[in-house]
Amino acid sequence: MEVGDPSGHEYLSELCFPQLNTSCKKHIRPHMETMLMYIVLSSVSLLTVSLNLLVIISISHFRQLHTPTNLLLLSLAVADFLVGLLVMPFQILLTEPCWFLGDLVCVLFYLLPCITLLASILNMVLISVDRYVAICDPLRYPTKITQKRVQIFVVLCWIYAVFYSFLLLYDNLKQPGRYNSCYGECVINYNGAVDIVLFFILPISVIIILYMRVFVVAVSQARAMCSHIAAVTLQCSVTVNVKKSEMKAARTLGVLVAVFLMCYCPYYCVTLSGYDIMISSSSTVFVLFLAYFNSCLNPVIYAFLYPWFRKSVKLIVTLEILQPNS
Numbered sequence: 001m002e003v004g005d006p007s008g009h010e011y012l013s014e015l016c017f018p019q020l021n022t023s024c025k026k027h028i029r030p031h032m033e034t035m036l037m038y039i040v041l042s043s044v045s046l047l048t049v050s051l052n053l054l055v056i057i058s059i060s061h062f063r064q065l066h067t068p069t070n071l072l073l074l075s076l077a078v079a080d081f082l083v084g085l086l087v088m089p090f091q092i093l094l095t096e097p098c099w100f101l102g103d104l105v106c107v108l109f110y111l112l113p114c115i116t117l118l119a120s121i122l123n124m125v126l127i128s129v130d131r132y133v134a135i136c137d138p139l140r141y142p143t144k145i146t147q148k149r150v151q152i153f154v155v156l157c158w159i160y161a162v163f164y165s166f167l168l169l170y171d172n173l174k175q176p177g178r179y180n181s182c183y184g185e186c187v188i189n190y191n192g193a194v195d196i197v198l199f200f201i202l203p204i205s206v207i208i209i210l211y212m213r214v215f216v217v218a219v220s221q222a223r224a225m226c227s228h229i230a231a232v233t234l235q236c237s238v239t240v241n242v243k244k245s246e247m248k249a250a251r252t253l254g255v256l257v258a259v260f261l262m263c264y265c266p267y268y269c270v271t272l273s274g275y276d277i278m279i280s281s282s283s284t285v286f287v288l289f290l291a292y293f294n295s296c297l298n299p300v301i302y303a304f305l306y307p308w309f310r311k312s313v314k315l316i317v318t319l320e321i322l323q324p325n326s
Contacts, residue, residue: 048084
């Protein structure tokens with residue numbers, strides 16, 4: 001599959017590099033459309049950075065939040081933070097009619113989102129595994145999911161993301177610009193089928209399977225305890241409180257899966273359709289930023305569903321964390 005900014009539109013006018021005969025032609029976009037695109041994309045980038053930074057500060061600062069599960073959330077927030085800080089601004093550059101930063105920077109740009117987005121997805125898989133063990137095997141959870149083991153898996157997650165990304169873009173890194181048809185475009189080539197399977201189908205399948213198992217077990221446990229307590233006290237309100245956290249975890253994971261599918265499905269639908277992805281076209285910018293928008297929605301989900309996050313954000317915003325022993 002080739003991804004880039006190919007020329008050939010009928011509304012093209014001047015050249016990117018007038019002094020070169022091999023220069024690409026500029027894609028002329030209406031001024032209002034360009035301004036609106038810049039404002040929206042910049043706002044999403046800033047919001048993604050801000051929300052994930054709040055998660056990073058919350059988990060890093062407060063000792064009470066130093067748990068294996070929150071360590072996975074911290075790793076996820078770091079990946080999403082890098083997407084907002086580095087990937088989205090570079091994507092805004094790619095909306096320009098021409099690429100002026102050279103072939104090597106072009107390949108490195110694609111390498112960066114590949115690493116960060118894959119790390120984000122892998123962290124979501126690890127979080128689903130963590131919730132699966134916590135709900136389906138709660139007695140052995142403290143011995144199975146320890147802080148040290150989670151740290152090892154987080155490191156392996158990032159190492160795999162880097163290794164996979166370099167392997168996927170190896171031909172492009174070996175000879176940058178080899179797939180460009182003219183001077184002034186940014187085009188790369190990679191195996192789209194492998195990317196869809198390893199980057200999308202396999203991770204989301206694991207997450208969905210584990211989520212369904214978590215949900216079924218949580219519901220069955222809640223019903224079993226409800227029947228037991230009802231037989232003794234003739235009420236079931238106690239059971240609801242006992243399993244409230246487990247059900248909330250299941251709902252959180254379900255929302256994460258739904259958001260992930262909503263954000264990534266349009267991009268992979270375009271990929272599977274066989275159409276060439278023109279990076280500067282408005283439709284491509286939309287599907288790419290929709291995929292990146294998943295990194296903005298992840299902390300929003302935690303903000304709405306986790307009381308500890310809302311409380312820590314309040315302490316951060318009011319600067320109470322600057323006080324001694326905060």
